[in-house]
Amino acid sequence: MERTLERGGMDALIPGIVLVALAFAMVVIAFGMESIAPGVHDTLHDFRHVLGMPCH
Amino acid sequence: MISLKNSLKAGAIAGVLWGWLCYLANFVSGVFPFEGSFAQNFITFSFGGAVFGVVTGGLLAVVGRFLPFRKTVFRAVFISAALWVVLRLAGDFLSMMEPERYHLVKPETVQGFFLALALGAILGLLLKKDERATAGNARA
Numbered sequence: 001m002e003r004t005l006e007r008g009g010m011d012a013l014i015p016g017i018v019l020v021a022l023a024f025a026m027v028v029i030a031f032g033m034e035s036i037a038p039g040v041h042d043t044l045h046d047f048r049h050v051l052g053m054p055c056h
Numbered sequence: 057m058i059s060l061k062n063s064l065k066a067g068a069i070a071g072v073l074w075g076w077l078c079y080l081a082n083f084v085s086g087v088f089p090f091e092g093s094f095a096q097n098f099i100t101f102s103f104g105g106a107v108f109g110v111v112t113g114g115l116l117a118v119v120g121r122f123l124p125f126r127k128t129v130f131r132a133v134f135i136s137a138a139l140w141v142v143l144r145l146a147g148d149f150l151s152m153m154e155p156e157r158y159h160l161v162k163p164e165t166v167q168g169f170f171l172a173l174a175l176g177a178i179l180g181l182l183l184k185k186d187e188r189a190t191a192g193n194a195r196a
Contacts (some may be wrong), residue, residue: 015060019114026111029104030143031150031158046097047104049088050078051140052168054147054158 063117070179071109075101087163129180136176
């Protein structure tokens with residue numbers, strides 16, 4: 001039973017971690033945070049403008 | 057109930073499709089003149105769309121059951137639009153703090169909002185199709 005619970009927890013944990021990591025990535029992309037990911041501003045510049053997010 | 061894993065998968069597929077739709081919509085509307093090449097934008101719009109799609113799909117699985125809508129499509133559209141509004145409000149805040157760096161353009165904002173609705177619709181339809189397939193398998 002312990003093993004089943006452990007497995008169930010891991011099955012939910014991994015998608016949860018993926019979701020949190022990608023939510024953070026989404027914020028970095030949306031605002032072009034160069035201090036966190038150098039190059040993200042220029043790389044996703046057009047995408048950000050098309051979505052109506054603030055840019056220079 | 058939609059599982060988080062299935063919702064993330066559907067979100068990734070819907071997001072990539074939505075990224076291409078974003079490119080096409082802006083190409084037709086001409087709201088923002090593209091600065092990058094087609095090849096570069098094809099990759100970045102696919103990647104960016106997938107990230108937005110996965111987050112929307114994940115949120116739908118986590119908070120979707122608390123929303124006052126019965127249909128998955130409406131829930132997905134609501135979450136996608138709400139996520140866009142939150143990001144946009146944060147953008148407003150950044151624009152107030154650093155007006156020289158962050159500019160907001162009205163036509164891009166309107167286009168972005170409609171595209172956010174489109175992401176929800178694509179994701180909702182994909183999940184609906186998935187739910188029907190699962191129900192069909194369970195009956196068989």
